[in-house]
Amino acid sequence: MKALFYPGCTLKTSAGYEESINAVNRVLEVGWPEVDDWNCCGATAYFSLDELVSLVLPARNIAKADRAEADWVVTPCNACYATLRKAKEILAEELDKREKVKIALSEESLSYRGRVKIKHILDYYLLPDVFERVKSSVVKPLSGLSVACYYGCQYTRPVTPDVDDSAENPTKMDLLMKALGADVVDFTAKTYCCGAAQMVTHEEACLRLVGRIAADARNKGADVIVTLCPLCHFNLELGESKLDAEPVPVMFFTQLMGLAFGLSAKELGLKKLLIPADRALAKI
Amino acid sequence: MEVKGLLKELMEFPGGEQILKCIQCGTCTGSCPMAYVMDYGPRRLFALAKGGSIRKALMANTYWICASCYFCTVRCPRGIRITDIMYALKRLAVKNGIFPSGEKTPHLYLAFKDTVERYGRLSEAKMMQKFALKDPFGSVKKGALGLKLLMKGRMELKVEPLRNLEAFKRVIDKAKELERAS
Structure with missing residues (x-):
């Protein structure tokens, strides 16, 4: 399974979250390249202001991960996690919006399929084989x-x-x-x-x-x-x-x-x- | 005319029509961590909207105070996606220029949006600078916290915009154009 990392805008300024993720990943010998040129997920602010843009923002990141043939996007932030998977759910249910999102993304030659799974970083460490490594690294x-x-x-x-x-x-x-x-x-x-x-x-x-x-x-x-x-x-x-x-x-x-x-x-x-x-x- | 017009507009938002299914049980308000500072809890807000007093509902601070915890949504016995209706109310209010007096959250969100559309990513420092224009007194108090975070290495004053910012902006502009056309 190929995973890409979506850090989100606030990871850099968090109190040691980024440092500790990198440090434990080195021990566990896991790691994920970042989604290429990722953008802000839009969070609760965009759902409150502009619906189509609120879907395009997460969809652009998902489409970029899809283009890189990723199966998973791993994210350490609850808000990013919720926004990405929520947009995925809306785009699976509402085909007219999905069409519009596709048209917007085609401006950057991206295409949205909704195939990539969104995974919280905690869930990644709980994957059976990774969790075994966690336990043996203690x-x-x-x-x-x-x-x-x-x-x-x-x-x-x-x-x-x-x-x-x-x-x-x-x-x-x-x-x-x-x-x-x-x-x-x-x-x-x-x-x-x-x-x-x-x-x-x-x-x-x-x-x-x-x-x-x-x-x-x-x-x-x-x-x-x-x-x-x-x-x-x-x-x-x-x-x-x-x-x-x-x-x-x-x-x-x-x-x-x-x-x-x-x-x-x-x-x-x-x-x-x-x-x-x-x-x-x-x-x- | 306006009352009916706004209610009709709310119904046209995705999920907006769901408020008609509300049975006024109050599970939402009982589950809401912020209800105690809202003008009306979600149950009363829906009663107002269903009853046709949508303008009164939009003048309340209720939907702006919703913090998107989704407790109401997972617990609603009628399966109403209440948080999404709160989002629909916010969009409806902004679109119609209705802002509950003294409520600063829409201005915070607009500052967020402005920052993201300029750089492609959020910068807390840039967002708070922009928001300070709408909340000068509160922002002076927050200045001390900003300094503390800066010293702890938890504030970035420089923003690193997207590498391909132009393409990003084209995508966003296209989405806005499609939104306007619908």
Whole structure:
């Protein structure tokens, strides 16, 4: 199966997500070239403003992956993941829109077929053969560390054919963290909303959402909240920094993979975190 | 004329006609994490729209506050894609120049769109600069955060546009032309 990487616009500025993905991929000896000259997926903003462009933006990336004969597009961002697979679903159902998208893409000699599967990077690491390699790469198990796996909304919602976990109670990150040796707490808020882009325009409302998520993690005894999306990570860290309660550090799941693989804090970009995780990680 | 016209327009959006299936059970509002700051929860919004008060519905902040968590959509017993109706309402409002007073989200999205159409990719720094014109006070407060992120290596001031930006723009322009024609 040939996979291409769709990083999305926010990976570069995320707190060590890109560094840790590259570092664990080197250990696992996996990797995916980027989709050629990829563009922004459009996210929730475009669905809100201009429907046809909101479909053309993801379709252009999918068409580019298709032209490179990829079977999968792997993405580390929930919003990109949801946008790409949602556009795919709409274009499979509504043929008039699909025709228009094809006409627009022909301006760049691209063609859309909807054949490529969209895969979240977490799901890639859970593929049976890759997961075996993950397990055998653990040299420093995370025993002693309690983690709350936070999936956010768009890893599983809306439900489209490419989704491979439960809409409200996903468990794949739990499985991965257990394989790394961590204790996984029963986390009620695992798919509660962080507020997404509303953090900019409705900060007070979103702080309450973040407060609820963090309180659930804290009450369950989690040392760290683990995320799989740049925007979820940003909102949780920023939100917790503004709230009164003792903040629970928020890390990307690939950073914890890296620690279990024996990689250094530097290789995993841990110094970019706003809430230092040192004290929590000392428990390992 | 306008009331009927807008409702008809909403019906013509994909999924827009689904609001007629709503049985007013309230599962959507009960599942909505943002309902507590909305003028009306989604259930009441649909009651207004179905009842013909679509202009009143469009003047509410409800659909702009929707954060696209899709809880309502996965739980609706009638299978209504509620989040998509919220998107349809947003497009309808922008198209008709209806902006709920004090609601800044449409301006954030327009700043997002402007950035993407200029470079092909999103730059948070460019988007926030553009949005600052619409939210000067809030943006001064956010400036300190921007500086902190910059020092942590989490803010890029330079944008790397697409290699083939011209071709990208042709595709987008064509899509807009097709959208206008329909």
